[in-house]
Amino acid sequence: MTARALPGAPAAEALLARARERLAALPGGAHLHVIRLGDDPASVSYVRLKDRKAREVGLRSTVHALPDATPEADLLALIARLNADPAASGILVQLPLPAHVNASRVLRAIDPDKDVDGFHPVNVGGLWSGETRLPPCTPAGVLALLDHYAVPVAGKRAVIVGRSNIVGKPLAAMLLARDATVTVAHSRTPDLSAVTRAADILFAAVGRAHLITPAHVRSGATVIDVGVNRHAVADEPPRLVGDVHPDVRSVAGALTPVPGGVGPMTVAQLLMNTVTAAHHHAHP
Numbered sequence: 001m002t003a004r005a006l007p008g009a010p011a012a013e014a015l016l017a018r019a020r021e022r023l024a025a026l027p028g029g030a031h032l033h034v035i036r037l038g039d040d041p042a043s044v045s046y047v048r049l050k051d052r053k054a055r056e057v058g059l060r061s062t063v064h065a066l067p068d069a070t071p072e073a074d075l076l077a078l079i080a081r082l083n084a085d086p087a088a089s090g091i092l093v094q095l096p097l098p099a100h101v102n103a104s105r106v107l108r109a110i111d112p113d114k115d116v117d118g119f120h121p122v123n124v125g126g127l128w129s130g131e132t133r134l135p136p137c138t139p140a141g142v143l144a145l146l147d148h149y150a151v152p153v154a155g156k157r158a159v160i161v162g163r164s165n166i167v168g169k170p171l172a173a174m175l176l177a178r179d180a181t182v183t184v185a186h187s188r189t190p191d192l193s194a195v196t197r198a199a200d201i202l203f204a205a206v207g208r209a210h211l212i213t214p215a216h217v218r219s220g221a222t223v224i225d226v227g228v229n230r231h232a233v234a235d236e237p238p239r240l241v242g243d244v245h246p247d248v249r250s251v252a253g254a255l256t257p258v259p260g261g262v263g264p265m266t267v268a269q270l271l272m273n274t275v276t277a278a279h280h281h282a283h284p
């Protein structure tokens with residue numbers, strides 16, 4: 001068997017087209033503010049991507065690139081200013097933050113109605129009680145990708161490997177809301193392959209290059225690779241690989257590639273969330 005590929009680009013384009021349509025119905029437009037501290041190369045590249053895609057969709061976009069040593073108080077002051085600015089539709093702080101900054105205090109400072117990452121405790125709680133308006137971008141992007149390829153979720157056994165606040169935990173909440181039977185496993189789960197082989201849909205979001213091998217996958221299962229790891233092999237320059245080993249293609253029924261799978265969905269969903277936030281400001 002060779003797995004059907006589920007590329008992110010067509011699904012992301014469809015999501016961006018919907019975001020454009022909804023933006024056209026907003027006379028005042030929408031404005032995304034992205035805050036980045038320091039020069040971590042991955043963060044610089046993700047923020048550049050968000051800014052470029054936002055402009056392509058027709059959003060206004062401002063990147064606040066602050067020095068790594070920016071005191072937390074200055075960051076909180078910037079967030080307070082943007083919270084109070086009626087023209088600022090969405091605010092995002094790129095993660096990870098430097099060690100001297102308390103990330104949870106910073107995320108809590110963002111107005112939940114402008115929290116386009118969906119990381120504020122009010123939005124996290126809303127996600128678990130079925131009331132969220134701004135879902136976290138990667139899990140929501142994963143579900144949009146499954147919908148795009150008409151992969152059913154209701155009634156399926158879903159296994160998530162990874163329990164991060166950004167992906168694993170919110171994805172579990174969203175799959176439960178869609179009537180999947182959900183198991184969350186992680187790097188310390190004993191006999192991981194016995195757990196993952198029960199999955200109709202397996203989500204790998206643990207951040208370990210090639211952790212998931214054919215031995216972890218039931219024949220014909222759908223496998224969603226959320227991992228983005230910079231992986232060095234022998235003398236080659238590091239390249240981007242997922243949490244799923246390429247040999248899984250011979251066992252799975254369908255598989256997302258890395259790069260070019262879930263990654264583009266994260267950015268598309270962020271822009272959709274920004275348009276949603278702007279709609280709520282316009283029609284509270």
Ligand SMILES: Nc1nc2c(c(=O)[nH]1)N[C@@H](CN(C=O)c1ccc(C(=O)N[C@@H](CCC(=O)O)C(=O)O)cc1)CN2
Pocket residue numbers: 045046049092093094095096117137138166228240258259260261262263264266267
């Ligand atoms: N505030 C946030 N910080 C972080 C988030 C987040 O959702 N909000 N997620 C990740 C990084 N991330 C977005 O910020 C992100 C990761 C990957 C991609 C992506 O498109 N990846 C491409 C490959 C890009 C490359 O060549 O490096 C792919 O997988 O095809 C977009 C966004 C951590 N921080």
